[in-house]
Amino acid sequence: MGLTHTLIDVRPLRTSPVFRRLLIGRTASVLGTMMTMVAVMYQVWQSTHSTVWTGAVGLAQALPLIAFGLFAGSLVDRGDRRRLYLASTAGQAACSALLAVQALAGHPPVPVVLALVAAQSAFGAVGGPAAGTFVPRLLAKDQVAAGLALNQIFFQAMLLAGPALGGLVLGWGGVSVCYLVDAVSFGFSFYAAFGLPPLPPEGEQSxxxxxxxxxxxxxxxxxxxxxxxxxxxxxxxxxxxxxxxxxxxxxxxxxxxxxxxxxxxxxxxxxxxxxxxxxxxxxxxxxxxxxxxxxxxxxxxxxxxxxxxxxxxxxxxxxxxxxxxxxxxxxxxxxxxxxxxxxxxxxxxxxxxxxxxxxxxxxxxxxxxxxxxxxxxxxxxxxxxxxxxxxxxxxxxxxxxxxxxxxxxxxxxxxxxxEPPGxxxxx
Missing domain, CATH: 1.20.1250.20 (MFS general substrate transporter like domains)
Structure with missing residues (x-):
């Protein structure tokens, strides 16, 4: 009994097939994203041999989240979160597909690569808050923490496996294959969320x-x-x-x-x-x-x-x-x-x-x-x-x-x- 209560609580996987499918889909998506980040860094470095440009990759990811994040959160609190997540996932997959196209086309300017990374991050600025509303709606309150722990362990595992797998795929098939794998991984995430019921905000809309x-x-x-x-x-x-x-x-x-x-x-x-x-x-x-x-x-x-x-x-x-x-x-x-x-x-x-x-x-x-x-x-x-x-x-x-x-x-x-008066x- 003691060991059972010490190990990670897997009740959400047993009690909620929807949560289980969503976790698997998002895990596949995180794996693909980690592979893409390795490919982007490699492509930018090979094109420029400049740490300034490789540092700009992180900036391209961060700026859209900072600039649009709160407005994206307000949008999520006004509409069907499931639909917004599906649209965001489709947009991220399209960006990965375009990254593969530009890699196959030759050696495009680095700003084009960074623009696609920024566009993908902008879609993620909507998808992240939408996905963040799912767990409390899919699980009983006493299982929310367990569901978040399961999300965390799968995310950490992909942080370890993703870059290593990305390096192997990069050496075998090049950057375009990494981008294509990422695009396919978003398909798993899309399929997992497609089975969710409509999830409009409960209460007054934003x-x-x-x-x-x-x-x-x-x-x-x-x-x-x-x-x-x-x-x-x-x-x-x-x-x-x-x-x-x-x-x-x-x-x-x-x-x-x-x-x-x-x-x-x-x-x-x-x-x-x-x-x-x-x-x-x-x-x-x-x-x-x-x-x-x-x-x-x-x-x-x-x-x-x-x-x-x-x-x-x-x-x-x-x-x-x-x-x-x-x-x-x-x-x-x-x-x-x-x-x-x-x-x-x-x-x-x-x-x-x-x-x-x-x-x-x-x-x-x-x-x-x-x-x-x-x-x-x-x-x-x-x-x-x-x-x-x-x-x-x-x-x-x-x-x-x-x-x-x-x-x-x-x-x-x-x-x-x-809450302060007034x-x-x-x-």
């Missing part, structure tokens, strides 16, 4: 344009629990994202061995998969707030200690621990967002969560690089980890609802906690 966006922001400003969850995630990513520092740390301490660098990059994902696989006891808890805060604190502490270690095996162990803490925090944060946000606002709040997840790591990499340039890799890692822990402590100290199982569990969904009505 107002059009900027007014709907402002309503969503007013909810985030007034709902202390959801706001605290997103601030915790932003603190963990902006203050302590370590990836940009790995090459420097590897060169300073571990002989610049590329094998060590590769293990550093994989260790975080390994920790995430392990934490997801052993998440059963956590996802059955009714108080995700304290779990989220502890997971984020473990992330920061482990990275600060990694900044001090000189033993590669100890460093790998700390990165595995950091990845586990991050995954626990992500699952708990998503559970808070999914269960504490009224359905009529869930598209906009999920869009904000997606923007934080996309922009936060990029800003964190920039912060780490700047601090390391001014000081050292050790200072950047240690200071970032400690700042993350301080931010988590501040969020927990200022948000009693996140520390209390009773408040987080019993607060009526849709009623902002401690705040505009939310959807």
């Amino acid at each position: 107002r059009a344009g900027l007014r709907g966006v402002l309503d969503g922001l007013a909810f985030l400003a007034g709902h202390r629990v959801v706001r605290g969850a997103l601030i915790t995630d932003l603190a963990a990513t902006v203050l302590s994202m370590p990836m940009s520092l790995f090459p420097l740390i590897n060169a300073e301490r571990f002989g610049d061995d590329p094998r060590t660098l590769g293990l550093f990059l994989s260790a975080l994902a390994v920790g995430g998969i392990a934490a997801s696989a052993l998440s059963g006891s956590l996802t059955r808890l009714t108080h995700p707030g304290p779990v989220m805060l502890c997971g984020a604190a473990v992330w920061g502490i482990a990275l600060a200690l990694f900044g001090l270690t000189t033993n590669p095996w100890a460093g790998l162990g700390l990165l595995v621990l950091a990845g586990a803490g991050d995954t626990v925090s992500v699952i708990s944060r998503s559970t808070i967002v999914q269960t504490r946000t009224p359905d009529a606002l869930l598209g906009r709040v999920t869009a904000a969560e997606q923007i934080v997840g996309q922009a936060g790591p990029n800003l964190g990499s920039l912060r780490g690089g700047l601090v390391a340039g001014w000081t050292s890799g050790t200072t950047a890692l240690v200071s970032g980890g400690l700042l993350c822990v301080l931010a988590v402590v501040a969020v927990g100290a200022s948000t009693a609802e996140l520390r209390s199982a009773k408040d987080t569990d019993s607060e009526p969904a849709g009623a902002p906690a401690a 705040a505009p009505a939310t959807g």
